[in-house]
Amino acid sequence: MKSKKLTLNFNEKNKEPSLEELKAEASRCLNCPKPNCKANCPISNEIPSFIAAFKNEDYEKAYSILMENTCFPDICSIVCPHEKQCMGHCVRGIKGEPINIPAIERKIAELHKDSLEKVASSTHKFAAVGSGPASLAFALKLASKGHKVVIYEKENYIGGVLKWGIPSFRLPKEKLDKYVSKLNKLGVEFVLNHKIDDKHPLDELIKEYEGVFVGVGAPNSNKMKVPGEDLKGVYHTNSFLSKVNLQDGENRELDECGSSVLVVGGGNAAMDAARVAVRLPQVEKVTVVYRRSENEMPACKAELEEAKAEGVEFKTLTNPVAFLGKDKVEKVECAQMELGEPDDSGRRRPVESNKAYVFIDATTVVLALGFSNDFELNNSIFKLETDKWGVIQVNEENETSIKNVFAGGDATRGASTVVNAMKDGINAAKAVLKRLGE
Ligand SMILES: Cc1cc2nc3c(=O)[nH]c(=O)nc-3n(C[C@H](O)[C@H](O)[C@H](O)COP(=O)(O)OP(=O)(O)OC[C@H]3O[C@@H](n4cnc5c(N)ncnc54)[C@H](O)[C@@H]3O)c2cc1C
Structure with a gap:
């Protein structure tokens, strides 16, 4: 490597x-x-x-x-x-x-060279919760028509996964900055470090604004539920990636990472974690373990090939059963798997093969097992109708169970894609414009 x-x-x-x-x-x-x-x-x-x-x-x-x-x-x-x-x-x-x-x-x-944008001139005011692509698209559509939009974001940066998750060697951050600057020119206001929750309730936004868009994503990293998951050195994708991706510059550091990184998962987030790890100065070995075979990997082929070309090693049909170490993770015990009958996803279900186990040394483990919605936030705190997994339910205009409260992106789909988030933001904005007679 x-x-x-x-x-x-x-x-x-x-x-x-x-x-x-x-x-x-x-x-x-x-x-x-x-x-x-x-x-x-x-x-x-x-x-x-x-x-x-x-x-x-x-x-x-x-x-x-x-x-x-x-x-x-x-x-x-x-x-x-x-x-x-x-x-x-x-x-x-x-x-x-x-x-x-x-x-x-x-x-x-x-x-295309953008002409000078006109700043918000209408008296109609809208709010968005979260600043990922869904909310940014909602804001851009309305602000382009002269309406005022205020975006409330719990973090101190704008962009959601576009900023903390997708690494800059895939998505140069000036691409995001271009749209943030456009939104600023259009008069969109960003209120950072402001979480909408029981202290700053959604109800207040509903009273203050003519319409609210909820674009809070699917923020909860799925857990592996095996012994040792809480050991130091075992990260979930979001904490690992944001520690590195929120730094600037060609070279980044994560000293606590050590020399051998093991990534668990086979999706795009796993590829991103592995490719980020490869670029850290002290890392000498990066291994991805995946419980199915390469054929079933959900990651884009191009991403997988890039990771391989960069020296990431793959151990398929391998699944962690315990993370071992005294104070910090040192080793991962993995079961060897084989493919059984297809499951609900149509992919063949991985099953442990003859109780065969291997031990892999690791100074850092990154669990890239997918993301889920926040049931507590979306259902109990926002009081929006959700399914049992906390996915906000919307109609064809992306309107929720509360009138003039719209939602979209991962909040209404579970973990999905940027283009779908953007599509939902645009769709909700179009519904708002229709109600305004535009
Ligand atoms: C590592 C990784 C790589 C990915 N790569 C790709 C890719 O290559 N291509 C692709 O199409 N998709 C990719 N995806 C998926 C894609 O990024 C998401 O589908 C998309 O970002 C969803 O957009 P969103 O606006 O719904 O949510 P998010 O981007 O998650 O944004 C939600 C925002 O809401 C904020 N927020 C949450 N709760 C609150 C609150 N209570 N108050 C205020 N703010 C709040 C969050 O801080 C965040 O900024 C990737 C995902 C990950 C994790």
Whole structure:
């Protein structure tokens, strides 16, 4: 891992294709009469139309087509799981390479120069709880129409998972800063370090504002429920990633981490944790253990390949049963697994194979086992209708059980994606605008 490690840092930039290369790429689009790319885009972007305008060098037209359904093209073009969405269904991909749709999207967004935005002028006032992509999209849509929006955020930074979770070598933070600065120019107010809870109740916001959007995400890290989980050195993804991702600069530190990191899980958050760990100066070995086989891993293929190329080792069909150590974790006892019958998810269920166990040394363990909603907050404190897991229930306008209180993103879907969070924020804002007769 060491030789590869020398070239890795937290601010690496992927090489972007040139404008000429992208125009050539756009010329490969077959403009399918029933475009699969659009059908598999969660926000139904008019992909062939913006590609055609781009090919004809009508960049402003391409931008306005693109912006019909999105508001964060620079971000979605990087973080969307394109292999499962637009690119994964591009007809060109059947016999060769699919069109590089995200790179074209990114270039269109980059070529557009925002004109001076008008600051909030209407007397209508709205609030959003949380500053993740769902709330930011809600605020952007309303503020662009001149309405006042105030965002209440419990942390001292803006962006939710875009800031603490997705590492800067995947999503350069200037992409987020661009939208925060746009929101500021539009007069959106951010109230940081302000948690909406029983001390600052949602009811007060409901009384003060014409509408409230709840975008509190799915903040609870799932637990493994095995002995030793509370030992020092055993982290959940959010505490590990935020300690590193909230630092600035090419090089970051987490001294307490030691030299060998073991990540548990097979999703994108696990890949992010492993790729962050690889970049820490004192870390010499990073191992991902996953209880199923590689075929069942939910992580994007590209992420998995990047992690492997960076020197992360994978032990599949391996599942921790105990974390061992005196004061701090030192070793992880893992059961060897095999695949049984398919479970509810359709994937074959992992079962322990013949009581075979291995021990893996680790100075740090990161549990990347997914995220759940906060039942207590959403149901008991906010008094919103939820399901038994705390997922807020909404109608087709993203309105909750309380009139003029909207919700979206992970708060209403369980752990999902940035594009879905943005879609919900836009949808709720459209419902508000409709009620205002706009
Ligand atoms: C490590 C990681 C990597 C990911 N990578 C990708 C990816 O590559 N692509 C992708 O599409 N998706 C990815 N996701 C998922 C994606 O980031 C989320 O689906 C998305 O951020 C959800 O947006 P949201 O606005 O609903 O919530 P969040 O982004 O979670 O934002 C919620 C905000 O609400 C604030 N908040 C919570 N409670 C309160 C309160 N009571 N009062 C005030 N503020 C509050 C939080 O502090 C936070 O800022 C990833 C997730 C993780 C964890």
